[in-house]
Amino acid sequence: MTLLDDISSPADVRALPPAALPALADEIRRFLVERVTRAGGHLGPNLGVVELTIALHRxxxxPHDVLLWDTGHQAYVHKVLTGRAADFAALRRAGGLSGYPSAAESPHDVIENSHASTALSYADGIAKALRLKGSARRVVAVVGDGALTGGMAWEALNNLARSGPVVVVLNDNGRSYAPTTGGLAAHLAALRSGGRATLFEALGLAYVGPVDGHDTAGLEDALRTAAALGRPVVVHCVTTKGKGHPPAEQDEADRLHAVSAAGANGGRTWTDVFGAEIAEIGAEHSDVVCVTAAMRGPTGLDAFATRFPDRVFDVGIAEQHAVTSAAGLALAGLHPVVAVYSTFLGRAFDQVLLDVALHRLPVTFVLDRAGVTGPDGPSHHGMWDASVLPVVPGLRLAAPRDPARLRELLREAVAVADGPTAVRYPKSAAGADVPAVRRVGRCDVLRAAPDAVGLLVAVGPMARACLDAADELAAQGVPVDVVDPRWIAPLDPALVKLAGAHRLVLAVEDTATTGALGGRLAQALAVVGAPTRVGTFALPTNFLPHGSRAEVLRAHGLDSAGIVTTVLKRLKEHS
Incomplete structure (x- = not known):
């Protein structure tokens, strides 16, 4: 029996004698290294908050006191101490434990906080509500891994002085994915070195610290002191990302921020293809610069940064600022490329619309992790951008089907000088190139069948599944054409004309059904009076659970077998 075997709730943690806590911390670290390296997930952030999480739960x-995590990828230890250790065998797998806090899993999880810089705003609202209700419940928000660089966090700090007794636990490991940048990072470094005049006190919050984030006794003393103040307070905890695991401590790039599951397939990814191509584009075009929101490596910008260090701008976890700063770069005559995860661009939609598009500025958005992303779950599936961005006037949106098209479309996007462009691709291996039969307008015809009874519009990487489906349908005596639109917004008139020549068109795409290409194509055909029946075959407009990309697509019929079934069903319905 180990100490961890006897932990099924925070009450068990509080019952341990202080002398047992170092051994518990060691057991938790061994547990995390074993389970996370096997299943995949966020390792470094959680190794750094072991003692801090133990102290919080003591x-x-x-769940009487409200404990919020920002960002949620540092909540694995919290999951362990709240009775979910046995569930780590299925971490981030379909039907298994979420990689983020999840209210569906446990009453100890209040919010699914997988997007950074939001917990302080939640805390502000919860504290105000509890005060109005006369409740004695306490509110604690753990902010770390660069989350405090986000503008929303500072909007909350500006209001917290009037909220009530919120304890803000600042997990200061000096990093997000990479070392945290900007003036805030410099200020925290000064505080770690003994500086005393704090921004937090200037905003009306008390300040406790800095405290060693790996000293459980010192942490408990600091947290009790903060709670006793009965007012908004920041507890500044200095931690080491990847603590206790030598490979993480020695990994200066990101301290093993996240690891892939054991046995995960390798191969060249879409991100790899983008990273190599944007570096080549940068060598050819001195006006091309890149912007990242604390994710230079994960979005593929390392090669560009190595070659052109002065032309990459890491603004921290601040997507809204990233987009409008890019607008400023464009106003001054450069062509910025904003590399961002699809799900995170949603945080800056207003800036895309009114700061970039309204001014018809040449800004290229490269949307990594578009479509179904897999084990990170509902907050990270990039299934909204292709439904939302087409409403932006003047924005051109591309979806490459293969590496060659990603390189081609990226160059076309960077060449646009009169408005914004976006290129989206998934989190997966890029695979082999898919040749076209011919090009019609901006579209690539991938398969032209004699006497075709239908047309599959294959959006981006759905092309392979559509071609496989077309082969199976042909074997069943149901010939169909396959076309890749390449640019999915605005609609190419050539695509509308091509679709109008078929009696059945099925648009296959891994985005939300609402606002998808299929619906826009049906509307365009209705305007010209075409009798064509158009079906949108996409993801339901719901928050989808975590699972592998293949599992999620298959569950919604977005594989070759599902496409065959849908085509046959639609043809039978309209025969």
């Missing part, structure tokens, strides 16, 4: 009484 001082505060979750």
């Amino acid at each position: 001082v505060f009484d979750s």
Whole structure:
């Protein structure tokens, strides 16, 4: 029996004698290294908050006291101490444990906080509501991994002084994915070195610290001191990302921020293709610069940064600022490329619309992790951008089907000088190139069948599944054409004409059904009076659970077998 075997709730943590806590911390670290390296997930952030999480659960009484995590990828230890250790065998797998806090899993999880810089705003609202209700419940928000660089966090800090007794636990490991940049990072470094005049106190919050984030006794003392103040307070905890695991501590790039599951397939990814091509484009075009929101490596910009260090701008976890700063770069005559995960661009839609598009500025958005992303779950599936961005006036949106098209479309996007462009691709291996039969307008015809009874519009990487489906349908005596639109917004008139020549068109895409290309194509055909029946075959407009990309697509019929079934069903319905 180990100490961890006897932990099924925070009450068990509080019952341990202080002398047992270092051994518990060691057990948790061994547990995390074993389970996370096997299943995949966020390792470094959680190794860094072991003692901090133990102290939080000894001082505060979750779930009576409200404990919020920002960002949520540092909540694995919290999951362990709240009775979910046995569930780590299925971490981030379909039907298994989420990689982020999840209210569906446990009453100890209040929010699914997988997007950074939001917990302080949640805390502000919860504290105000509890105060109005006369409740004695305490509110604690753990902010770390660069989350405090986000503008929303500072909007919350500006209001917290009037909220009530919120304890803000600043997990200061000096990093997000890479070392945290900007003036805030410099200020925290000064505080770690003994500086005393704090921004937090200037905003009306008390300040406790800095405290060693790996000293459980010191942490407990600091947290009790903060709770006793009965006012908004920041507890500044200095931690080491990847603590206790030598490979992480020695990994200066990102301290093993996240690891892939054991046995995960390798191969060249879409991100790899983009990274190599944007570096080549940068060598050819001195006006091309790149912007990242604390994710230079994960979005593929390392090669560009190595060759052109002065032309990459890391603004921290601040997507809104990233987009409008890019607008400023464009106003001054450069062509910025904003590399961002699809799900995170949603945080800056207003800036895309009114700061970039309204001014018809040449900004290229490269949307990594578009479509179904897999094990990160509903907050990270990039299934909204292709439904939302087409409403932006003047924005051109591309979806490459293969590496050659990603390189081609990226160059076409960077060449646009009169408005914004976006290129989207998934989190997966890029695979082999898919040749076209011919090009019609901006579209590539991938298969032209004699006497075709239908047309499959294959959006981006759905091309392979559509071609496989077309082969199976042909074997069943149902010939169909396959076309890749390449640019999915605005609609190419050539695509509308091509679709109008078929009696059945099925648009296959891994985006939300609402606003998808299929619906826009049906509307365009209705305007010209075409009798064509158009079906949108996409993801339901719901928050989809975590699972592998293949599992999620298959569950919604977006594989070759599902496409065959849908085509046959639609033809039978309209025969």
